[in-house]
Amino acid sequence: MMTEETAPAVTKATARVKRGLAEMLRGGVIMDVVTADQAKIAEDAGAVAVMALERVPADIRRDGGVARMSDPALIEGIQAAVSIPVMAKARIGHFVEAQILEALQVDYIDESEVLTPADEAHHIDKWRFPVPFVCGATNLGEALRRISEGAALIRSKGEAGTGNVVEAVRHLRSIVGDIRKITQADSAELHAWAKDLRAPYELVAEIAETGKLPVPLFCAGGIATPADAALVMQLGAEACFVGSGIFKSGDPAKRARAIVEATTHFQDASILAKVSRNLGVPMVGIEMDKVDVHLAERGW
């Protein structure tokens, strides 16, 4: 007879564990917060996670200058205030900011174009980190390059801090549309797709097989209303990041709650009508031809 087997070994930081947390956030809203109080408002409203920042994108846009990783004390204050996952942003290519965020045990690192890039040729080698990464993308090729670098979650970029959903729609349609086309491609065409997208053939072939990205696809950048959230969900996003749209509006708690309900019930127009009522003043927003700095162009 066999003796009692020894305790089974556990394995941390596998791709499945990293992508798994993103899977659990699907259908939810991740909210940008700059204080512990805002983080509590987000959690009270039903956010599935918060993004801890020093300034929301609208303020980064207004203030100008170099935008960097947040003060660790601010991130720790937010971690102490809520029990839901806490994400934080590192500059594109700034792997030491990522090392610091990992030491703080943030739940996800956003290698983000909202901050000023630290490297104009290289993104972070995300496979080296046990903490999972989310990265932005404006199109499918960019998404697949980030996944090949180890991103466990992709968000379409949109144009952060504008309160204007038009770029989010453009990027999401581009990604989802190309995925749809690839599922119709024959085997020779898949090689041409890989070349045109400047993406690894294996990832393109995987999309042809499964009809979706190898990691979850969320949407960010310009979502300001419950209707905006439901729009991107209907276009194929699996969850939303809402940045300036909540805490730059007149009644953040109420708007946050409404955007959570809209993201859950994104196909039910009667619920969307109900939660869209009397939300107060939305974030003002900017038209694209008035935007000075196009954050989405950062990264490649």
Added chain:
Amino acid sequence: MTHLVIPGGESTTISLLLRSSELLEPVIDFAANGGALLGTCAGMIILASEILDGRPDQVALGAIDITVRRNGFGRQVNSFEADLRVDGVAGGPMTVAFIRAPVVTRVGPGVSVLASVTYEFQAGGAHEVPAVCRSDNVLVSSFHPEVTGDDRLHKLFLESF
């Protein structure tokens, strides 16, 4: 309806949406009438009778008499995969994923433990904690069986409940 699955996700969000969608009372009635329930990770938290480190307003349905500690294994860097033998699941250990998973800290009378996991906790060192529990009509796991694509726990649920 005979079987209901409460899946993973964020338990505080699921709790809030259960209320706003007016699903809380029907689920309580379903459980009280002996309906079969499977709860994984956040689902386990929702079905438990007591929640530690939760929000005071979050739902603990009390469908199964256990106490759970939210995020008891720690933050995401402490999430892990493990191979576990589960009583009633044939064909060798299941490979499963624990993601910011709850820890079962108390098992009440009438609840049996079908699988356990030994984990090196950041505070307190290595010890064994329950990973799958069952009562007459409720099956719960602190892990996500679906993240690793093993459907044997779901089969157990459908065939034995």
